[in-house]
Amino acid sequence: xxxxxxxxxxxxxxxxxxxxxxxxxxxxxxxxxxxxxxxxxxxxxxxxxxxxxxxxxxxxxxxxxxxxxxxxxxxxxxxxxxxxxxxxxxxxxxxxxxxxxxxxxxxxxxxxxxxxxxxxxxxxxxxxxxxxxxxxxxxxxxxxxxxxxxxxxxxxxxxxxxxxxxxxxxxxxxxxxxxxxxxxxxxxxxxxxxxxxxxxxxxxxxxxxxxxxxxxxxxxxxxxxxxxxxxxxxxxxxxxxxxxxxxxxxxxxxxxxxxxxxxxxxxxxxxxxxxxxxxxxxxxxxxxxxxxxxxxxxxxxxxxxxxxxxxxxxxxxxxxxxxxxxxxxxxxxxxxxxxxxxxxxxxxxxxxxxxxxxxxxxxxxxxxxxxxxxxxxxxxxxxxxxxxxxxxxxxxxxxxxxxxxxxxxxxxxxxxxxxxxxxxxxxxxxxxxxxxxxxxxxxxxxxxxxxxxxxxxxxxxxxxxxxxxxxxxxxxxxxxxxxxxxxxxxxxxxxxxxxxxxxxxxxxxxxxxxxxxxxxxxxxxxxxxxxxxxxxxxxxxxxxxxxxxxxxxxxxxxxxxxxxxxxxxxxxxxxxxxxxxxxxxxxxxxxxxxxxxxxxxxxxxxxxxxxxxxxxxxxxxxxxxxxxxxxx
Numbered sequence: 001x002x003x004x005x006x007x008x009x010x011x012x013x014x015x016x017x018x019x020x021x022x023x024x025x026x027x028x029x030x031x032x033x034x035x036x037x038x039x040x041x042x043x044x045x046x047x048x049x050x051x052x053x054x055x056x057x058x059x060x061x062x063x064x065x066x067x068x069x070x071x072x073x074x075x076x077x078x079x080x081x082x083x084x085x086x087x088x089x090x091x092x093x094x095x096x097x098x099x100x101x102x103x104x105x106x107x108x109x110x111x112x113x114x115x116x117x118x119x120x121x122x123x124x125x126x127x128x129x130x131x132x133x134x135x136x137x138x139x140x141x142x143x144x145x146x147x148x149x150x151x152x153x154x155x156x157x158x159x160x161x162x163x164x165x166x167x168x169x170x171x172x173x174x175x176x177x178x179x180x181x182x183x184x185x186x187x188x189x190x191x192x193x194x195x196x197x198x199x200x201x202x203x204x205x206x207x208x209x210x211x212x213x214x215x216x217x218x219x220x221x222x223x224x225x226x227x228x229x230x231x232x233x234x235x236x237x238x239x240x241x242x243x244x245x246x247x248x249x250x251x252x253x254x255x256x257x258x259x260x261x262x263x264x265x266x267x268x269x270x271x272x273x274x275x276x277x278x279x280x281x282x283x284x285x286x287x288x289x290x291x292x293x294x295x296x297x298x299x300x301x302x303x304x305x306x307x308x309x310x311x312x313x314x315x316x317x318x319x320x321x322x323x324x325x326x327x328x329x330x331x332x333x334x335x336x337x338x339x340x341x342x343x344x345x346x347x348x349x350x351x352x353x354x355x356x357x358x359x360x361x362x363x364x365x366x367x368x369x370x371x372x373x374x375x376x377x378x379x380x381x382x383x384x385x386x387x388x389x390x391x392x393x394x395x396x397x398x399x400x401x402x403x404x405x406x407x408x409x410x411x412x413x414x415x416x417x418x419x420x421x422x423x424x425x426x427x428x429x430x431x432x433x434x435x436x437x438x439x440x441x442x443x444x445x446x447x448x449x450x451x452x453x454x455x456x457x458x459x460x461x462x463x464x465x466x467x468x469x470x471x472x473x474x475x476x477x478x479x480x481x482x483x484x485x486x487x488x489x490x491x492x493x494x495x496x497x498x499x500x501x502x503x504x505x506x507x508x509x510x511x512x513x514x515x516x517x518x519x520x521x522x523x524x525x526x527x528x529x530x531x532x533x534x535x536x537x538x539x540x541x542x543x544x545x546x547x548x549x550x551x552x553x554x555x556x557x558x559x560x561x562x563x564x565x566x567x568x569x570x571x572x573x574x575x576x577x578x579x580x581x582x583x584x585x586x587x588x589x590x591x592x593x594x595x596x597x598x599x600x601x602x603x604x605x606x607x608x609x610x611x612x613x614x615x616x617x618x619x620x621x622x623x624x625x626x627x628x629x630x631x632x
Contacts, residue, residue: 022067024591025554028571028629031611036067039550039587045580046521051428051436052466052493054194054384058097058441059424059468062495066523066550073499073527077472081447084365084392087210087311087337094333094359094386095203097441097468102200104207111212114150123150126239130232133241141224141259144216145232145239148257151208152236152276159205162198163277163305172272172304175330176297179356179382180323180349187435194357194384197331202358206307206333209278216259216282217311217339225261236276246286254279254300254308262286264315270294277306277332285314287341292321295348299325302350303332303358316341316367323349329358329385342367342394348374355385355440363390368449370397375407379422381440381467389422393448395476400455402483409457412511415483416456423458424467428492439467439494447474450503454481462486463494463522475502477531484511488526489541489551491519499527504558506534514541517568518549518587528555532595535560539567543590543628546574550587557594562604570604571628572612575621583623588612590628597630607632 022036029035041063062069083089088105095102104110114123126149127133127142151157171193177183178190222244229247232239234256240249242260249258250268256276258267262285270292273279281300290310292299299321301310308329317338319326327336328350343364345352354360354377362378369391371378378398379389400420409417419425426439444461451473453460461471462485469490478500480487486509490496496518505528507515516526517540526542533555540546543553546568553571568574571590576582590604590612597606603613612626 021593024593024629024631025589028589028591028609028627031609031627032625034625039066039589040064041521042584045584049430051430052438053436055438055466056097056441057099059438059466059495062468063523066525066552069497069525070499070527073470073472073497076443076470077445077447077474077499077501080388080390080445081392081474084363084390085337085339087214087309087335087363088207090361090363090388090390091203091207091210091333091335091359094355094361094388097386098199098359098384100200100203102203102207104204105211110208111147114147124153126232126234132230132232133226138224138226140220141241144212144220145257148212148280149234149236151212152256152278157205158201158208159277159307162201162205165196166193166305168272168277168305175304176324179330191435193331197357199384202333209280209307210309210335213280213282213309213311217284217313220261220284222261222284237273256280260284264288267291267300268293269300270297272298272304273306279308281310283312287315288312288317290317290319292325295322299323301326301334301336302328303334304330306332308332308334310336312337313339314341317343319343319345321347321351324351326351327362328354328360331357333359335361336363338364340366343369345369346372347377349376351377353378353389353444354380354387356382357384359386359388361388363388365392366394368394368396372399372401373420374401375416376419378420379442379444380419381424381442383426383437383440385440387440387442389444391446395449395451396446397452398444398454400459402454402456409484411457411484418455418457418459420455421453421460422462422469422471424463424469424494425458426465426467428465436465439463439465441468443470443472445472448476450476451478453479455486456482457484457486460486461488461496461498463490463496464492466493468495469497471498473500477503478505480505480507482509482514485513487515489513489515489517489524490522492522493520494522496522497525497527500529502530504531504533508536509538509541511538512540514538516553517541517544517546517551519546520549522549523552524549525552526554530557532558533560536563537569538565539569542569543571543588544568544573545586545588545626547576548581548584548586552589554591555593559595560592560597562597562599564601566601568615570599570601570612571610572626573624574615575624577621582621585623585625588626592630594631596632604628604630606630
């Protein structure tokens with residue numbers, strides 16, 4: 001099925017490339033004698049606000065040139081979808097987005113030093129020394145276990161070198177408490193750790209372990225496994241070999257490796273690895289349950305100062321956890337890759353593709369999946385972090401809880417600040433002690449299916465404080481429900497982007513800043529490449545710019561309906577009128593490229609061009625730039 005869907009997506013992308021014509025944006029801007037090259041921020045002026053420690057190059061590229069976003073949206077959808085079952089490539093992709101351009105395996109095999117013999121001395125074999133898994137039947141399994149053990153023994157292995165100077169026992173709880181419980185008492189400790197930490201070696205080591213896990217999953221079969229589970233104690237941690245029956249794996253300390261050949265298994269694990277900073281699970285088949293019941297420690301697929309990886313090849317699986325689980329990393333890399341099945345994921349905080357000073361990855365290749373979270377999940381990137389949620393095919397549901405209020409947003413106490421579904425977020429401290437941290441990169445990529453997205457505030461391609469948030473949806477009739485700062489929007493020096501490639505979609509936002517709206521030196525970019533779409537949008541939306549922000553809305557074709565509530569929308573802008581901001585531009589750009597469309601605003605009509613009405617008609621600000629165009 002993936003081959004068929006890949007062909008469909010390639011066709012849709014090829015079509016969207018022909019539709020990805022920015023000439024209508026040029027035409028809209030020509031009404032006010034501007035070009036795309038002039039739609040940008042004044043870097044010198046913006047530098048006066050500061051607060052961008054650990055700012056990433058990925059952010060800077062888009063913040064300097066917003067119109068690169070459609071090209072990178074297309075490339076992101078293609079590459080992440082193509083690599084949905086390649087955990088090594090996904091770890092590398094996350095690393096590149098946080099300035100760790102490491103490509104293990106580019107030249108040579110990273111495992112060549114762990115095979116064969118050195119002179120006449122055979123390399124260590126944990127299975128041979130323990131006299132387990134004897135016989136030709138188990139040779140492929142023995143080889144993979146021995147390879148993992150040799151890598152773990154190597155004092156020069158990249159992951160071990162990255163962590164050798166840090167006391168993991170003392171540091172892990174501080175990191176967990178800071179990010180999960182918002183314990184500000186450890187801010188100085190984190191800054192010191194971040195300056196000393198080797199993120200490139202962390203990424204390199206995680207790629208090697210990911211490649212080993214991938215080879216395990218793809219080369220072994222149920223015939224290679226014993227009839228009963230086996231435990232092998234090693235100096236690097238416990239190695240557990242499951243059977244093809246229904247096994248139960250319950251541990252307070254995550255083993256170095258659990259590898260299982262099939263059956264409907266139960267994994268019940270929370271905590272930190274003890275002997276070696278790696279936890280690896282490979283399960284070949286079965287309807288499995290991955291449970292992490294301890295809310296005070298990381299769950300399955302959650303890493304702190306280390307790496308935690310899970311590959312599940314087949315079955316309708318259930319993942320249940322609390323905090324830092326299902327693909328989450330803090331000064332570490334945590335990843336879950338699920339090949340097939342109708343899966344259910346539920347977690348609270350830092351989950352389902354969430355990273356801070358590291359990376360978190362959740363990739364699901366096939367099936368109709370349901371994903372539920374509370375906050376900071378489903379493609380969330382905090383400082384020096386990348387969160388990737390990649391889902392290739394299926395009719396999927398993404399829910400960030402907003403009916404039970406547990407994290408009321410400063411904007412409205414009636415809704416949660418979700419920070420979910422493609423969100424980059426930073427730490428703003430200009431009103432506290434000035435120790436601000438630029439945000440990271442959060443991406444949700446869903447390649448195919450009729451999908452449903454629901455969240456509160458800060459969601460669905462949103463960014464805050466020198467961060468990048470993206471939601472890329474490749475096709476299907478989708479529904480997007482949100483409240484404020486959603487659907488290609490953001491605030492305070494961010495880049496928020498939503499790109500939907502095809503389908504008859506419905507976008508619903510209740511309050512402010514939505515569907516291509518930028519506030520306070522933020523780019524909010526919304527790109528709809530095809531379909532008959534319906535927009536129910538509030539004030540500050542649909543190409544709305546506010547307080548020196550840039551809001552861009554582009555619907556390429558289709559018969560669309562725009563239900564708006566007035567205000568700064570459909571190519572309008574609000575200028576700032578105090579201090580130097582009054583002399584800095586704010587942009588609101590609205591483009592509809594085809595179809596017969598319906599509007600309920602007087603100034604916007606089908607098959608016409610307009611200059612957005614000024615916010616202050618009596619004293620119009622020349623730096624307030626709002627333009628729109630609708631072409632049949």
